[in-house]
Amino acid sequence: MARQTLSQLLENMGSGSAVALARLMTLVEREGREVGRILEAIAPQLGHAFTIGVTGPPGAGKSSLVDGLTTLMRAAHKTVGVVAIDPSSPFSGGALLGDRIRMGQHYLDKGVFIRSMATRGSHGGLARATLDVMKLLDAFRCDYVLVETVGVGQTELDVMRATDTVIVTLVPEAGDSVQVMKAGLMEIADIFVVNKADRDGAQRMMTDLSLMLELKYSNRPAGQTAAPQWKIPVLATQAINNVGLPELFEALESHHQFLADGGELERRRTTRRQEELLARVEYAVRRRLTDQLELDPALARLFEEVGAGRLDPHSASEQVLRSEFLKNGGEL
Numbered sequence: 001m002a003r004q005t006l007s008q009l010l011e012n013m014g015s016g017s018a019v020a021l022a023r024l025m026t027l028v029e030r031e032g033r034e035v036g037r038i039l040e041a042i043a044p045q046l047g048h049a050f051t052i053g054v055t056g057p058p059g060a061g062k063s064s065l066v067d068g069l070t071t072l073m074r075a076a077h078k079t080v081g082v083v084a085i086d087p088s089s090p091f092s093g094g095a096l097l098g099d100r101i102r103m104g105q106h107y108l109d110k111g112v113f114i115r116s117m118a119t120r121g122s123h124g125g126l127a128r129a130t131l132d133v134m135k136l137l138d139a140f141r142c143d144y145v146l147v148e149t150v151g152v153g154q155t156e157l158d159v160m161r162a163t164d165t166v167i168v169t170l171v172p173e174a175g176d177s178v179q180v181m182k183a184g185l186m187e188i189a190d191i192f193v194v195n196k197a198d199r200d201g202a203q204r205m206m207t208d209l210s211l212m213l214e215l216k217y218s219n220r221p222a223g224q225t226a227a228p229q230w231k232i233p234v235l236a237t238q239a240i241n242n243v244g245l246p247e248l249f250e251a252l253e254s255h256h257q258f259l260a261d262g263g264e265l266e267r268r269r270t271t272r273r274q275e276e277l278l279a280r281v282e283y284a285v286r287r288r289l290t291d292q293l294e295l296d297p298a299l300a301r302l303f304e305e306v307g308a309g310r311l312d313p314h315s316a317s318e319q320v321l322r323s324e325f326l327k328n329g330g331e332l
């Protein structure tokens with residue numbers, strides 16, 4: 001893309017053009033050579049948005065909650081960005097279409113920007129692209145950025161860790177509380193929501209979660225209790241009936257306040273920026289290697305030797321790190 005055009009796009013986005021924003025999102029998603037310049041250009045404008053992750057099993061009602069929260073945020077005269085990623089549905093059919101219909105009322109609202117992320121096969125690619133899209137929404141001056149993921153894999157956990165507040169959404173079904181522990185969702189939740197509270201078993205689920213949280217608190221080493229702690233709320237909602245959503249919005253605001261007051265927000269963001277650096281290096285190295293693998297017979301042989309068990313992966317990795325492969329991989 002011509003230099004002029006990219007500057008123009010950035011300028012137009014800066015003056016509120018949603019068309020420019022969408023085009024810039026496509027560029028970062030495609031991972032073209034412009035990504036570096038885009039991220040560099042928007043870096044000074046980052047940090048305005050309060051980012052919220054919404055995760056949980058498929059069908060738990062995440063999209064419905066995001067929809068309801070968006071309505072409340074708009075009523076409070078805030079602008080909203082929504083990012084949905086769902087790697088389990090590789091075709092932009094069912095799930096996305098459903099989201100689109102559900103979010104239909106917001107599509108015409110200029111204060112809401114909605115983006116569904118395309119599935120990417122490459123390791124770490126989706127998480128990276130999602131973070132970049134969230135940054136663009138932040139630079140676009142969205143007050144809130146909501147990101148919806150299905151809480152299963154590494155990508156989803158990576159994305160959730162990159163948000164200020166994580167809502168873990170569950171439904172009153174047997175076995176879910178065990179799943180929470182397994183999926184590592186317990187570690188990342190700032191707010192628990194039991195959605196579909198119109199169904200049987202919601203109360204039971206809430207009690208289970210509360211007990212699990214109490215256990216977690218009582219296991220905390222004594223020294224750590226001195227600092228103010230966030231008490232993870234367990235909320236009941238009925239997203240489709242608009243029940244419990246104002247309370248959820250309030251809990252989000254309380255958590256935001258909690259993070260801001262104790263300096264925790266800045267601490268989290270500091271760690272996150274450093275984590276992002278590590279993740280980007282990791283991703284770039286891996287990508288360069290796999291790209292190079294197709295072009296370079298020597299590297300291909302090295303992989304073959306390791307694959308066949310004739311060369312140990314450790315020595316091979318030392319060879320790779322000393323080689324020129326990593327330096328001439330094109331733009332970062």
Ligand SMILES: Nc1nc2c(ncn2[C@@H]2O[C@H](COP(=O)(O)OP(=O)(O)O)[C@@H](O)[C@H]2O)c(=O)[nH]1
Nearest residue numbers: 058059060061062063064195196197238239240
């Ligand atoms: N009974 C009931 N159904 C709900 C509730 N919230 C969402 N649903 C329905 O559950 C299905 C999945 O919701 P969706 O928001 O797409 O879930 P997601 O996959 O987590 O994004 C949809 O048919 C919703 O209408 C609720 O509170 N009660």
Ligand SMILES: [Mg+2]
Nearest residue numbers: 062063099148
């Ligand atoms: Mg959904």
